Amino acid sequence: MQIEKYKLEEHNHSLQKEHQRKFDFIAADIKDVNGLLQKLIDFQVAIPSWALGTGGTRFGRFPGGGEPRNLEEKIEDIGLLHALNRSSGAISLHIPWDIPENASHIKALAAQNGLKFDAMNSNTFQDQPDQELSYKYGSMQHVDKAVRKQAVDHNIEVVKYGLELGSESLTVWLSDGSCFPGQLNFRKAFQNTLESLQEVYAALPDHWKMFVEYKAFEPNFYSTTVGDWGQSLLYTSKLGKKAYTLVDLGHHLPNANIEQIVALLLMEGKLGGFHFNDSKYGDDDLTVGSIKPYQLFLIFNELVEGMDAKDMNHATDLGWMIDASHNVKDPLEDLLQSVEAIMITYAQALLVDRKRLAEAQNNNDVVTAQEILQQAFRTDVRALVAEARLRSGGVLNPLSVYRSEKVRESLIKQRGSKTVATGL
Numbered sequence: 142m143q144i145e146k147y148k149l150e151e152h153n154h155s156l157q158k159e160h161q162r163k164f165d166f167i168a169a170d171i172k173d174v175n176g177l178l179q180k181l182i183d184f185q186v187a188i189p190s191w192a193l194g195t196g197g198t199r200f201g202r203f204p205g206g207g208e209p210r211n212l213e214e215k216i217e218d219i220g221l222l223h224a225l226n227r228s229s230g231a232i233s234l235h236i237p238w239d240i241p242e243n244a245s246h247i248k249a250l251a252a253q254n255g256l257k258f259d260a261m262n263s264n265t266f267q268d269q270p271d272q273e274l275s276y277k278y279g280s281m282q283h284v285d286k287a288v289r290k291q292a293v294d295h296n297i298e299v300v301k302y303g304l305e306l307g308s309e310s311l312t313v314w315l316s317d318g319s320c321f322p323g324q325l326n327f328r329k330a331f332q333n334t335l336e337s338l339q340e341v342y343a344a345l346p347d348h349w350k351m352f353v354e355y356k357a358f359e360p361n362f363y364s365t366t367v368g369d370w371g372q373s374l375l376y377t378s379k380l381g382k383k384a385y386t387l388v389d390l391g392h393h394l395p396n397a398n399i400e401q402i403v404a405l406l407l408m409e410g411k412l413g414g415f416h417f418n419d420s421k422y423g424d425d426d427l428t429v430g431s432i433k434p435y436q437l438f439l440i441f442n443e444l445v446e447g448m449d450a451k452d453m454n455h456a457t458d459l460g461w462m463i464d465a466s467h468n469v470k471d472p473l474e475d476l477l478q479s480v481e482a483i484m485i486t487y488a489q490a491l492l493v494d495r496k497r498l499a500e501a502q503n504n505n506d507v508v509t510a511q512e513i514l515q516q517a518f519r520t521d522v523r524a525l526v527a528e529a530r531l532r533s534g535g536v537l538n539p540l541s542v543y544r545s546e547k548v549r550e551s552l553i554k555q556r557g558s559k560t561v562a563t564g565l
């Protein structure tokens with residue numbers, strides 16, 4: 142569904158005065174406020190196709206109704222988010238859930254909604270109904286060469302679909318690993334996986350990137366064949382310059398210093414992309430910024446510092462995506478909250494006084510260094526993010542428009558209350 146433009150304008154008009162007061166207050170303290178706003182306007186976060194329906198756990202799933210029934214409806218849902226916040230201008234597809242039957246039609250629909258195609262995602266972590274060989278004991282690591290070949294062929298097919306749509310990257314996340322000691326020869330599993338990845342890499346177009354995502358545990362609980370950033374970096378270094386490590390915030394062991402991982406991967410030119418979510422315990426897939434906002438800020442602080450050190454374009458040189466599961470909230474509301482949290486944190490990281498921080502570091506002035514970071518983190522930047530949205534044609538308060546326009550109710554009316562989106 143689309144919300145008529147005049148309604149968005151009416152909403153903005155009703156909040157304009159209060160917004161202006163808050164914006165003027167914070168803008169007065171910022172040296173190049175227009176430059177900062179432009180960075181916020183340019184920054185786009187891809188929405189994965191599998192996050193538009195209600196997620197679930199192995200104990201159950203409680204759908205909220207009105208979920209997209211096909212790829213077209215998924216694109217429409219993201220188009221709606223993007224119309225409200227102007228920061229969700231890309232979609233990330235998962236194959237085989239989102240095989241485009243008519244690529245030019247899908248491409249045109251995405252363009253109408255102002256969306257680009259972000260990374261393509263392959264799936265060798267579950268068996269499909271018509272699949273010949275099983276991935277029960279792994280895919281690219283498998284002891285049987287025929288299973289590995291099936292996984293390689295699938296990834297190459299995903300690249301082919303991506304090419305038709307104008308995507309330029311492939312994300313490979315493998316659930317490969319083992320559940321019990323003795324199950325796997327670690328070295329052979331690594332070598333098989335590397336060889337499989339090399340075959341996919343060889344088929345990758347020159348202008349494409351390959352992202353190798355790591356995860357510490359789950360669904361395998363004893364070992365994971367791409368278990369941490371070291372292992373991913375080992376694969377991507379051996380693969381070549383089109384291969385990069387992808388960091389998913391939920392894929393670390395508890396208390397991992399993710400900001401340090403990010404800093405070093407950036408230094409090595411091997412950080413390719415990011416999956417945002419939040420967690421209390423493990424791969425909880427909760428709303429971005431809902432549990433550990435300061436950690437997210439410290440990560441963004443390293444991202445901004447590291448990208449600036451290499452003169453990288455914040456908006457385009459890394460892949461930014463949300464990867465979460467919405468189990469109890471309306472998925473679209475949850476995504477609006479997540480994008481907002483990302484934009485707020487990015488804006489805070491842009492406010493860090495880098496020159497003074499470097500001075501404090503050189504002087505071993507630990508207190509000042511902490512003060513500088515916390516000064517930025519404790520700044521209420523919501524009016525900056527709202528102003529960026531306003532200037533790019535969005536609304537001051539996306540969530541409030543979503544609710545007042547009764548979007549979910551309309552979607553349920555249109556699609557029914559029992560629809561199930563393909564995906565997780």
Ligand SMILES: [Mn+2]
Pocket residue numbers: 314354389416464
């Ligand atoms: Mn992920």
